[in-house]
Amino acid sequence: MFVILFYDFGEKRVGKALKICRKYLTWVQNSVFEGEITQANLKKLKHELSSKMDKEEDSLIIYTFANMKYSTREVIGLEKNPQSIFL
Amino acid sequence: MFVILFYDFGEKRVGKALKICRKYLTWVQNSVFEGEITQANLKKLKHELSSKMDKEEDSLIIYTFANMKYSTREVIGLEKNPQSIFL
Secondary structure, three states: OEEEEEEEOOHHHHHHHHHHHHHHOEEEEOOEEEEEOOHHHHHHHHHHHHHHOOOOOOEEEEEEEOOOOOOEEEEEEOOOOHHHOOO | OEEEEEEEOOHHHHHHHHHHHHHHOEEEEOOEEEEEOOHHHHHHHHHHHHHHOOOOOOEEEEEEEOOOOOOEEEEEEOOOOHHHOOO
């Protein structure tokens, strides 16, 4: 399946979220990730993120698609370089 | 068509982005919007956002789909209330 994931974690936890997401998905920009993922890995990813998040403060949105159906992804404005992210 | 939009605008411009997006799409959470939109309105939306953004600092990601194909959207953690957003 194909996944688009968006997280909004507090400053102290955002580095951990980034690190977890990068194991399973491709970084798009800011706190947005996407990619093909198996059901088993999606379960693992959600479990890892849930264990690190503060459920009173942080949020996580996951769109799942049967397959990669989006016709376009357009980025307007700043193109951020994944290499520039400081973990 | 169906659109998922994420923006990351600087503090001074984020309120404007929110206001523009709400005219055309449904607020999901944080800086994520989604909804059915016509090609003409999507063009208007992109034009309005582009005119307000600082292209050196801000970014905007738009996924467009032929129709609403995502099988699930899952929100984990904090459920933010759109009414609580201060414009």
